[in-house]
Amino acid sequence: MNLVKQRPLLLPAVLSIGLWICGLVVINNFSDKIPHHPTDAQLLSWIQGNQNPITSGSWLWTLGCLSFLWFAALLRPRVAEAEDPEADREDGGNEKRTGFHRFDSFT
Numbered sequence: 001m002n003l004v005k006q007r008p009l010l011l012p013a014v015l016s017i018g019l020w021i022c023g024l025v026v027i028n029n030f031s032d033k034i035p036h037h038p039t040d041a042q043l044l045s046w047i048q049g050n051q052n053p054i055t056s057g058s059w060l061w062t063l064g065c066l067s068f069l070w071f072a073a074l075l076r077p078r079v080a081e082a083e084d085p086e087a088d089r090e091d092g093g094n095e096k097r098t099g100f101h102r103f104d105s106f107t
Contacts (some may be wrong), residue, residue, distance in 0.1 A: 007080075012071035019064030027057030 006065035033041050047054065 009071060009074050014065045014072065016067035016071060019060050019067060023057045023060035023062075023064060025057075026053055026060060027105045030057075 030053040032046065034046055038046065
């Protein structure tokens with residue numbers, strides 16, 4: 001049995017966390033340390049000298065965010081089903097999908 005087919009939420013969840021960690025490791029470990037209380041010129045020269053680790057770490061972080069959006073898109077139907085399994089999503093389910101039904105108790 002294929003674990004990815006059994007648990008489709010597992011891949012994007014683990015991938016997003018892994019990419020976030022890799023992005024932080026790349027930015028922090030492959031760049032020089034920022035001087036303590038740097039001047040503007042020192043900070044600019046540090047950024048220019050560490051441009052590749054900053055860029056690659058930022059891309060890994062961004063891919064982790066996109067993987068998290070994939071995870072959230074896969075999770076949304078399950079949450080909607082868990083909230084109200086009997087709801088008809090085609091007719092009149094709009095207020096349940098948008099969450100406006102929760103504000104009825106305040107009026």
